[in-house]
Amino acid sequence: MEAIPGPSTARKRRRDEENVPESEDYDEALSLEQSLTFSDTLVALRIMRAQFPQIEKVSVQPFILRSQLYSSVKDRTQVDRELESLRRDKVLRIFKLNTGQDDHAIMFMDDYLNQIERVIKRMAAKKQDELAVFEWFKTHVITSKLEPSIEHQELCSLLSFGGNVKDEHISLLINAGLLTRQLIDPNMYWFAIPNIGSLLKGLSQGRKELLSFLNRRRYKEMMLAPLEKKRLRLSPLDMRFHLRDLIGSGHVKTVHTPTGLVVRVSKD
Amino acid sequence: MWKDLGDREAGKLRPYSFSNRITSDRIASLQLSNYKEIVSPHRGAVNSLQVDLTEGRYLLSGASDASAAVYDIQRATEYEGGSLVAKHKSIFVVDKQHEHGHKYAISSAIWYPIDTGLFITGSYDHYINVWDTNTTQVVVNFKMPGKIYRTAMSSLATAHMLIAAGTEDVQVRLCDIASGAFAHTLSGHRDGVMTVEWSTSSEWVLVTGGCDGAIRFWDIRRAGCFLVLDQSQSQLGRRPPLLECSTANKAPMSKSFPASQSVNVRSRAPQRKFAYGNGSKQSATGRTSSQAKGLVRQRLHPGMLSSQDRATSHYGAVTGLKVTDDGMYLLSAGSDSRLRLWDIMSGCNTLVNFETVRLQTSKAMQLAITNDSALVFVPCMTAVKAFDVWSGKTAMTFRGHYEYVNCCWLSLQDQELYTGGNDRQILVWSPSRLNFDEMDHGSREEPIHAQDQDNWSD
Numbered sequence: 001m002e003a004i005p006g007p008s009t010a011r012k013r014r015r016d017e018e019n020v021p022e023s024e025d026y027d028e029a030l031s032l033e034q035s036l037t038f039s040d041t042l043v044a045l046r047i048m049r050a051q052f053p054q055i056e057k058v059s060v061q062p063f064i065l066r067s068q069l070y071s072s073v074k075d076r077t078q079v080d081r082e083l084e085s086l087r088r089d090k091v092l093r094i095f096k097l098n099t100g101q102d103d104h105a106i107m108f109m110d111d112y113l114n115q116i117e118r119v120i121k122r123m124a125a126k127k128q129d130e131l132a133v134f135e136w137f138k139t140h141v142i143t144s145k146l147e148p149s150i151e152h153q154e155l156c157s158l159l160s161f162g163g164n165v166k167d168e169h170i171s172l173l174i175n176a177g178l179l180t181r182q183l184i185d186p187n188m189y190w191f192a193i194p195n196i197g198s199l200l201k202g203l204s205q206g207r208k209e210l211l212s213f214l215n216r217r218r219y220k221e222m223m224l225a226p227l228e229k230k231r232l233r234l235s236p237l238d239m240r241f242h243l244r245d246l247i248g249s250g251h252v253k254t255v256h257t258p259t260g261l262v263v264r265v266s267k268d
Numbered sequence: 269m270w271k272d273l274g275d276r277e278a279g280k281l282r283p284y285s286f287s288n289r290i291t292s293d294r295i296a297s298l299q300l301s302n303y304k305e306i307v308s309p310h311r312g313a314v315n316s317l318q319v320d321l322t323e324g325r326y327l328l329s330g331a332s333d334a335s336a337a338v339y340d341i342q343r344a345t346e347y348e349g350g351s352l353v354a355k356h357k358s359i360f361v362v363d364k365q366h367e368h369g370h371k372y373a374i375s376s377a378i379w380y381p382i383d384t385g386l387f388i389t390g391s392y393d394h395y396i397n398v399w400d401t402n403t404t405q406v407v408v409n410f411k412m413p414g415k416i417y418r419t420a421m422s423s424l425a426t427a428h429m430l431i432a433a434g435t436e437d438v439q440v441r442l443c444d445i446a447s448g449a450f451a452h453t454l455s456g457h458r459d460g461v462m463t464v465e466w467s468t469s470s471e472w473v474l475v476t477g478g479c480d481g482a483i484r485f486w487d488i489r490r491a492g493c494f495l496v497l498d499q500s501q502s503q504l505g506r507r508p509p510l511l512e513c514s515t516a517n518k519a520p521m522s523k524s525f526p527a528s529q530s531v532n533v534r535s536r537a538p539q540r541k542f543a544y545g546n547g548s549k550q551s552a553t554g555r556t557s558s559q560a561k562g563l564v565r566q567r568l569h570p571g572m573l574s575s576q577d578r579a580t581s582h583y584g585a586v587t588g589l590k591v592t593d594d595g596m597y598l599l600s601a602g603s604d605s606r607l608r609l610w611d612i613m614s615g616c617n618t619l620v621n622f623e624t625v626r627l628q629t630s631k632a633m634q635l636a637i638t639n640d641s642a643l644v645f646v647p648c649m650t651a652v653k654a655f656d657v658w659s660g661k662t663a664m665t666f667r668g669h670y671e672y673v674n675c676c677w678l679s680l681q682d683q684e685l686y687t688g689g690n691d692r693q694i695l696v697w698s699p700s701r702l703n704f705d706e707m708d709h710g711s712r713e714e715p716i717h718a719q720d721q722d723n724w725s726d
Binding site for chain 2: 084148266
C-alpha cells in the first residue's frame with residue numbers, strides 16, 4: 001500500500017525515499033498519511049527514530065518496534081533479512097520485550113551504549129561500588145553476543161574476560177535493568193533496555209485504548225487524518241507510534257478511499 | 269491449454285513442466301466446491317484428515333466425539349440439486365458405540381501407508397488403535413502414558429512399520445505393529461510433544477515438535493536427537509550452491525564439530541556442522557549437538573548430550589510441522605502465531621516472514637503443501653490461507669468454516685483441498701469448473717439436459 005501524496009504545499013515530499021534524510025526535523029512537518037511506507041529498512045529505521053516522541057519524565061533513547069517496521073516496508077521477508085544483516089554488522093540490537101505479546105524492540109547500537117552510560121551515571125550517583133562490571137558488560141558481552149538472550153554460563157565466562165565475576169555482579173546488572181531472567185528457563189537471561197518499564201505499560205495501555213476507541217465507533221473505522229491528531233490519555237507515546245505498531249501487527253488495517261486513508265479494525 | 273497440448277505433442281514442452289503447469293493453474297483457482305460435498309457424520313470437531321497415499325481415493329477423518337469415518341472421494345453416494353452436486357456420505361463410521369472404539373476425542377487418524385487395509389487412530393483416552401478397514405475391528409492397540417496428540421507412520425519405510433506417537437508425556441514412543449510392543453522411546457523434549465512427522469527423504473529420521481518450543485530431529489537407529497532447530501540460527505534465504513560456500517554463509521558463531529564428547533567448560537557455540545563442508549549425506553551421519561553447561565556434570569552417553577540443548581524454534585509450543593516433498597525444508601507453525609521455514613541441511617531459519625496474524629494455540633494443526641513446494645496451506649483461525657513458500661505473501665484465503673479450522677489436506681491427484689474444523693464440517697475446495705464436463709457424470713441415470721431445460725429452452 002502506498003501513501004497518497006499530500007496537497008502541494010511547501011512541505012510536500014515524495015513518497016519513495018531512496019535518499020537518506022538529510023536533517024532530522026521532519027517529524028512534525030509530516031502527517032502519517034504521507035510517510036506511511038518507505039522503500040528500505042534502514043531508511044525506515046532512521047526516520048522512525050527521528051519521529052520517536054519526546055517524553056519528559058523518562059529518559060529512554062529512541063527505539064523502534066518490529067511491528068512498526070512491518071507496517072512501513074511492504075515486504076516483511078525483506079525486513080527480516082535486512083534486520084538480520086544489520087544485526088550481524090552490529091549496527092543495531094534487537095530486544096525481546098516482556099509485554100506479554102510477541103514484541104521486539106530495535107535500538108541502534110550507539111543509542112544503546114548511550115543508555116548504558118546513563119545507567120552507569122545513575123548507579124554511580126546512588127553510590128554503588130563495583131561499577132567495573134558495567135564496563136566489562138559493555139566491552140565483552142555486548143560486542144560478542146548479538147542475540148537477544150544469553151545463558152548464565154556464557155555470561156559469566158564473557159564477563160570474566162574483564163575480571164573476577166561474582167554473583168553480586170550479575171545481581172547488579174539485573175538491578176540496573178540491563179538483564180532480565182527468563183520466566184521459562186532459570187538459566188537464561190534476556191537483554192533488556194533499562195528504564196523502559198513505564199513506556200511498556202504505556203504501550204500496552206495505549207494499544208488497548210486505541211483499539212477500544214475504534215471498536216466503539218459504529219463502523220469500527222476512522223479517517224487517518226483526524227485520528228492522528230487525537231491524543232491518547234493513558235500512553236506517553238504518541239498516536240503515530242501506536243498506529244504504526246497496530247497496523248504492523250495486523251490488528252488494524254488501512255484502506256484507500258477517495259478522500260484519504262481510513263483506519264479500520266481488522267476482523268480475523 | 270490446447271496449444272500447450274499441441275506443444276507437448278510436438279516436443280516443444282516437456283511433459284513434466286506441462287503437467288506442473290496444469291496442476292498449479294488448477295491449484296491457483298481453488299474455491300469452495302459447488303459440485304462436491306462431503307456429508308460429515310461427526311458430532312464433534314474434526315481433528316484430523318488424510319487421503320490415503322496409495323490410491324488417493326479414500327478420505328479418513330477423526331473427530332472429537334471419538335468417531336472416525338472413511339469416505340470415497342471419487343465416487344459419490346448420491347446426487348442432488350438436479351444431479352449437479354455430488355454428495356459423498358461416509359462408507360462407515362466407528363464411534364463410541366463400537367466395542368473397541370475410543371472413549372474420548374480422536375486427535376489423529378492416519379492410513380497405513382502401504383495400503384488401505386489398516387488405519388491407525390490415536391486418541392485422548394491414551395490408546396492407539398490399529399483397525400482393519402474391511403472388518404472395522406481393532407487388531408492391535410497400544411496404551412500410552414498420556415493423551416495422544418499426534419501419530420505418524422513413515423511413507424518411505426521398507427524396513428520397519430513403526431508408529432511414532434507424540435503425547436503429553438515428554439518421551440516420544442515408537443510402536444511396532446509387527447510385534448505389538450514399543451520399539452523405542454526417544455527422550456529429549458522437556459514438555460509434551462504436540463507434532464510428529466517422518467522425514468520424506470529418509471525412513472529413519474523423525475521430526476518432533478514439542479510444547480517447549482523445540483523441534484528435534486531423531487535418527488531412530490541411534491540414541492538422542494541429532495539436530496535441534498534454533499530460531500536464532502538464521503540464514504538469508506536459500507543456501508548458496510556449493511562453490512560459494514566459504515564466503516556466503518554469514519553465521520555469527522564459529523562452526524566447531526565436537527571431536528570428542530568430553531565434558532569441558534567452554535563458551536556455548538552452537539555445533540552446527542554445515543553440510544557443504546563435507547560431502548556426506550546428512551541424515552545418516554552423526555551430527556550430535558553437544559552442549560557444555562557446568563563445571564561438575566555427570567558423564568552422559570554421547571547421544572544424550574542433546575538433551576542439554578535448550579534451543580527453541582518458537583516462542584511458544586510448536587503446533588504444526590510439515591516436511592517438503594524433496595526433504596530439504598521444514599515448515600513449522602507455533603503458538604506464537606508464527607510460521608517458520610527451516611533449511612534442514614543447515615538447520616537454519618530462512619527468515620521468510622509469513623503474514624500470519626493469529627494461529628490457533630490450543631490444538632495441533634495440520635499443514636498442507638503442494639508437491640513442488642510453492643504454496644503452503646495453513647489453517648488460520650476460521651480461514652485457511654495459502655502462502656507462497658519463499659516470499660511469505662498470502663496467495664489465497666479460503667473462508668467457509670464457521671469456527672476454527674483444525675486440519676487441511678491437499679489431494680495432489682485431483683488438486684482438491686479438504687478442510688475440517690470445529691464446526692464439525694469437512695469442506696471441499698476444488699478448482700473452478702467452467703464448462704460442464706460430460707465425462708465425469710456419465711454414470712448418472714438422467715441426461716443433464718432434461719434438468720436444465722425449462723419452458724424457454726429451445
